[in-house]
Amino acid sequence: MIRHILILFSVVLLFSSCKQQNNYKLVWSDEFDYTGLPNELKWNYDTVGNAWGWGNNELQYYTTGRKENAWVDNGKLHITARKEKGFPNAYTSARLTSKHKGDWLYGRFEVRAKLCRGIGIWPAIWMLPTENKYGNWPHSGEIDMMEHVGYHPDTVYFTVHTGAFNGMQHTQKGGTVYLPKAEDAFYTYALEWSETKCDFFVDDKKVFTFKKESNDSEKWPFDDPFHLLLNVAVGGNWGGIHGVDDAIFPQTMEVDYVRVYQK
Known part of the structure; x- marks a missing residue:
């Protein structure tokens, strides 16, 4: 037992040392060490797209301040999608953002999470x-630190969208990782974003790099502050390609922590 503790402590020290060597300092975090609704000083509920399906023909209705869809306990944030009656859509869920409460230009972003499952x-x-x-999406950019669709249970995706490279034109830039336990275990999904590139990591293993090719904003719009989003969608142009299995609900993405470092 003592040996295992010493090994774990050494790993923590090594990673802390790496961050110090890269001059990273923790500037914002939510450790979810409380019970209740998500901290309103750090998170917003995004519901503005409920009327038109969020541009992806998604099927969920995002709610506000509802523990059934977003709740913190036992040291974890739980974002839960449900099939239920009494709402404009057949499914409810939550979409949290840090907009105007956490906005950053460059840094290292870490989210440790266990994903949900099902078609x-x-x-x-x-x-x-x-x-x-x-300009509007995709011209000002989008950075997907992690996406997962239930019909590919063993795969996670990392993607960058810009005016020149985006999903509507099937020209987006990204990578995939085989991660068969993504729905059963916690992994740390991280992004290191600098003036010249975006590096993506899973448990500190680099899995994809998007490099700046030029100063053309259609290829690199990533020179202005961005904010974080955490959500569980249902269906949609990608998630719903094979339909929706109503037998899977409720489904929850658990988040252990969110941490932001800057140099």
Whole structure:
């Protein structure tokens, strides 16, 4: 037991040392060490797209301040998608953002999470520009730190969208990782974003790099503050390709912590 503790302590020290060597300092976090609704000083509920399906023909109705969809206890944030009656859509869920409460230009972003499962489910950890400096999506950019669709239970995706590289044109830039326990275990999904590139990590293993090719904002709009988003979608143009299995609900993405470092 003592040996195992010493090994774990050594690993923690090693990673802390790496962060110090890269001059990273913790500037914002939520450790979810409380019970109740998500901390309103750090998180917003995004519901603005409920009327039109969020541009992806998604099926969920995002709610506000409802423990059935977003709740913190036992040291974890739980974002839960449900099939239930009494709402404009057949499914409810939550979409949390840090907009205007946590906005950053460059840094290391870490989210440790266990994903949900089932045909039709679509959890995501991602970033959007706080101000659309170069115009509406996709021209001002999008950074997907992690996406997972239930019909590919053993795979996670990392993607960058810009005016030149985006999903609507099937020109997006990204990578995939085989992660067969993503729905059963916690992994740390991380992004290191600098002036010249975006590096993506799973448990500190680099899995994808998007490099700046030029100063053209259509290829690199990532020179303005972005904010974090955490959500669980249902169906949609990607998540719902194979339909939705109503027998899976409720489904929950659990988040152990969110941490932001800057140099």
